[in-house]
Amino acid sequence: MSEIVIDGYSDADKIPGFYAETKYGAGPINLQTIPLILLLVGLLATGAVMTPDVDVMEATSKEDAEFWAGRGGELSRMAYKAFDQGLSGVKLMLASAAPAAGAVAATATITLNNIASTTGTIKYRVGGELVDVLIPANTSPNDAATLIATRFSQFPRLAVTATVAANVVTLVVRSAGERGNDFILWQDATKKPAVMTSTIAGGALVTGGGVRFAGGVGVESLSLLTALLFPARYHRLAIAQNDATSAATWEAHIDAKAGVLEGRMEHPVLGHNGTLSSATSIAQTTLNNPRCQLVWLLNSETHPSELAAAMAARRASKEQTQPNSGYDGAVLKTCAPQAARADWPNRTTQQSALDSGVTPLTTNEQGQVVVIRAITTRSLDGNTPDYRTLDVSEAVVPDYVRDRLRIVWVTEFLIANPNVAPDPLPGEKDRPEGVGTPKLWSQRAHAELQKMEKERILTQVDLAQNRPISTWNNAGKRIMSAVPVVPLPIQHAIGVSIRQTALAA
Template sequence: MAEIVLTGLAADDPVPGEYAQINFAVGELGIGNGQYYALLIGNLLSSGAGSTNTLYGPDTAVSMTSEQDAITLFGAGSELHRQVRRFLQINQTTPLYAIAVAEGDSATAATGTITITGPATSAGTLRIFIADEFCDVGFVTGDSATTVAAAAVTQINAKDHWPVTASNASGVITITTKQKGLRANFVRYFAKIIPFSGSGVGVTPTTSTLVTGGTVSDDISAVLTTIVARRFYYIAPAAQDQTQLVALFGQINTQALPLNNIRQRMVAASVDTLANTITIVDALNGARAEMVWLQNSDMPPCEMAAHNAAVYALEESPFPPKLNFNFYGDGQNDQWRIKAPLSGTAPTRSQIKAALNAGVTPIGVRTSGRTYLVKRITTRYKNGSVVDYRIRDAHKVTVCDRYADDLQAKQAAQLRGSLLADDPKKNEPIVSGGSTNKVVTPRVVKALVDRLTDDYAEDAMLQNAADIKKGTQVQRSGVNSNRVNVSIPLQPIDVLDQIANEINQVA
């Protein structure tokens, strides 16, 4: 039997411990005891009392356990405040942490204008949409454009959690993003008059419009240094540019190696075109990264990432965790809160198919206006230049990580401090260390592994348990006599994607 080798674990490495390496999509082409914390990464405002590159959460020196804490630390309406707000609206179970990345040097805010005309000839309402929320401003006969605009500015600025501030000049409302940088350009806005005509008041734009003028990307490198030694299983970055996402994902992959033993996942989001989203996904192409996509969504992508991370963490917190997220939001999922784009756009079936075949997790839109998660997948869809969908389903990562966490915990609890011997040959006595020393052999280790495999199969997380156990190899290392090597051909259960019915009328 060939020696089982783990990356980075040299034959002459004497440090005791239980090590695990998960190899996704191996073979021919064709919740456990760990801690599953969540981490949000985004910008803060100067009005916040917190610092950049500093971790905040339930057990940090300065704690963060509520939305009010996020407001105090990061500033009302900051990127991080809004990410925390989205997460906590859905999930107050998962321990949540946040860390601020500094805005880019010389970054600029984005702006947009809403132009009011008047005067009002009858009473009515001006409705202003910012992101996926709105406020109503009433007006009466005789109100000038400036009067209506001034009232609207007061309403907008009273929404402390909104990502913009507003000012008025002769009926022209200028909205300015609180946060600076390229990501500020993803804030959408527009307005309309109710009733639609006859009030004498007009407004533009009346269709969903992006603010413009935000410049300069930020740099996540200092944040990565801060979090490198901590495990945050669900990491939701605000970053939208390929450079930052690839840097974060690279660290996640490195930390998952056996000697680091920190298995994590990234949940990012995009509201850009599918083509631009696929470009970023191509650069990631990994099992530990996910990219949620809904083009023209009024929810900024940083908040969409936080929203989905909250959903996943909440649904995977029980044991066994939820594995099939197909059509999530279609049923009675009160925690699903993504609205259909106010522009009226929706991904077509061909776009959804293309997204799923290119490592993008699409959000669909029903004709009723309800949105839903079509299918949760990883960004890993290629092996080099060859299409390879063996680890497309994101639940397979969940199962493998939980299994690895449980296996290491059980090995530590039951086998640490033991002595190691070969399996006894036929008719040889079993080696016993008496009451003082426990002696472990490869056969004992395999029995522990097989029991865990059976447990996961009983919980409908694994399939073909007999084949897994038959293929599990446990060997005493031939190059390091103090080591037992284990190789497990894990087979996570499949999710039901399709039912194909053929109905033939024959009478």
């Protein structure tokens, strides 16, 4: 043990007495006690207090989020979904880019015709949220339209506002831009007033009769926002931007931050509710990145940005305490189930998604949105299938080990060894205490890996090929080490052969 030194207490002091010091934080830091930061990135709405491309604000509640980001806007609604997952031990942050110049909000319409001859109710859904409207007998089409618009206004957290003109209700997405076209309007007119008709219109029809919003134009530039975010670290991100150009920008951003000289590793989640081929194009062609995840739910009424927020929140909460986590069957709370059973992905579709770097979601019989299997977007090495980093855990765990060894080095190894030298040559004496060597670091790193094996994070840490290897860099006067890590596999499936046999005599 090295000599104990107390600053200010000299060896020459001869006065009897008890002399002590208090050193705070002398023990090792537990990485799992450091809160993960979940960053949501989306557009603001009217009433937002934060400034796009300038502010990164913390939100501790839904009300807090809409104070900063504006009620019912894209970013606030992402926060609603994140909080619905039951965030635990996670710090939630909000950031936004300025809307594209000339951005246009997406719209959909409801057209009423004929005077109601009986009292009835028409139900509408936007973003998976129900708006039911009671229409009395003898109501004119324009008055019915006014009732509908008034009813929509009673749900201030909806993604849309409503206006009326000549029997037509126009629904306008609060956050202007191209992504508004991913909202879907549904109606249930089975109990409508007799004679009166309600017709919804917008963009493309979806399975079962809903319509997508249409006319949204503009994708925001991310250059100022990514520059703003670069100096800090946000462990998990939910990103609203899901077009190819934006996805490529985010990928370059996280790759740069994870570089050896930066060391701020981040894992983003994107969402998609279009066709599997479109989702695959983003996941496999644009991204193909182990740190990225793209969740896909065909014709989801919950907006893709909100699906991403729900998934990222589930991950941040769980990975806060166990980085090696799986999500088979995980429920994304308050996300709307698919309206048409025909949109539920069958086994072939699920396999195709998983082969292509897409995390498939589905709807279960209980009307919940669930994760089939949470995977990364990495699926190709050139043109060769590459599933070496398939599960999100296989991407998270190496970054976790990187963080954990950094803490060991900074808070323990460096303090205990303020000097450094190569391993002693044959015939040399052992290095004195306080001198770090490649061998000493390898031993300490291996001991930490052994701890992680007991914590069900790693496996096979004692195999010769998986032990840390450290060498001496004479030019830089530093230790250089390689640390192989094998994440402990997540159990997904089992094969069982049931074999009926004859009764034994």
